[in-house]
Amino acid sequence: MGKDADLLIETLARHYGHSSFRPGQRELIEIILKRENALGLLATGGGKSLTYQLPSLILPQLTLVVTPLISLMIDQVQKLRQRGRRDATYINSTLRPEEIRQQLQEIRAGRYKLLYISPEKLQHTAVIRILKERGVSLVAIDEAHCISQWGHDFRTDYLRLPEVVEALGSPPVLAVTATATTEVSDEICRLFQISPNHLVKQELNRTNIAYDVLDVQSEREKQEHLLSLISGLHGSGIVYCSTRQAVEQVVACCREAGFTSVHGYHGGMEAMERALIQEQFLRNKLRVIIATNAFGLGIDKPDIRFVLHYHFPASLEAYVQEVGRIGRDGQPGYAGLLYLPEDVMIHQRLIAGETLSGDDVERFVQLVAAAGERGGRISFEELHGILGVGENQMRALFFYAERVGVVEQVVQIRESFQFHSCPVSLPDAVRQITGHLSNIQQSKQEKLGAIVSWLQQESCLRQQISGYFGEDGAADYDISCCSSCGLDRSFFCLPTQADVREPVEEWRLEQALAELLGEKMAIGGQK
Incomplete structure (x- = not known):
């Protein structure tokens, strides 16, 4: 194991610039390199992608990454290519049929070693045939909770994946997720024949995040609280709403209050506009995004300082995933939720x-x-x-x-x-x-009943989350725990209101698009 350990550290340092692994990463990689199946329960921001990207540099054949997150595919492939890896690509619904055929030809020819693919594309026998001809060393399944009907984001395409793995010659499987209850992780292990000894679990508790539930009695009071929070909180953040209509209404409310570096994001927007808004947020050109849960999946921005929920999400799993985007750089962050009891009707209607x-x-x-x-x-x-x-x-x-x-x-x-x-x-x-x-x-x-109970109970919010996901014992924290235990919101706020009014220049879609396209064309010319 000494020589293998040296190889892993050497590969980590050469390709990622790190001298040590995060908790759980090394254990998962070592299991995979022994050609055995594994399940990694790694917290949001806990380094899931490295557990399959690094083995793809060592394994002899193709590493297949199955994910429903198109934004994650595109973002990770772009970052890999910026670091010099030209052997990574993706196949998903954004590609035209002729582009997919070209990609498959290049995969067959051995050009790529790391392929991101959406689960529905693996339902095509022609795709499976070409992948089997190429040879697959590892199937990594991102968002693995989607395979369980008891999971919060169940997708039937995922239930076909055990058959897909068998059709590919039964290569090792690495299933990874940030949000799985004991029931869901047991089902993942059963479906992919993963030994209990090969379940690697990071502690779910994010000690740098403070949890705050603010009870409100009306929509107007909720809007007032939201504007106060956006105005006072330090750094960039995301505000989640449950519907597209609410996104538009909250954006209008923010604009009326004088916030210029705020923009909406939802699935009803054009793909180009969504990509632009995401890019501008990553570059700190936009400070706050008002969004449905369509935003944030696969987003790699380590310095998000707050996540606010204008409506509570439909499950604790979704909540943990969304607030988990806070403070991936380890700095303190704030998770605020505005709780209006009748908001439960939004989810009941959905x-x-x-x-x-x-x-x-x-x-x-x-x-x-x-x-x-x-x-x-x-x-x-x-x-x-x-x-x-x-x-x-x-x-x-x-x-x-x-x-x-x-x-x-x-x-x-x-x-x-x-x-x-x-x-x-x-x-x-x-x-x-x-x-x-x-x-x-x-x-x-x-x-839905579980998250409503969590919002209404009066004990420690952090401990209740840990208990829901099967983690017992005390839940530690860095600065502040939660509103039930006592929370000083001023710690997360700017010292003066004058610091809030972000850029003097108003963010404009057309100007940002022109700047971004100019840069993309320059990057494209360097390929």
């Missing part, structure tokens, strides 16, 4: 809107049977028009339809599903699919 009745499922099964007779293809538009469902719900319907024998050989092609339909008993199929979907909705309701 859950109700995702719930499909038995009649909905019956229409889906009938639609699939009819489509099977005319070639076995249904577009997203057709499904949405008939059932009113989004893409994730469509994938869930097809996943469970395949599991109960309604369809087989399901492939997502662009904005449609292609499949073969099978003769089945309609009532049995509807009952089974409805049962699976009901379990998912029940889990969401339970997680």
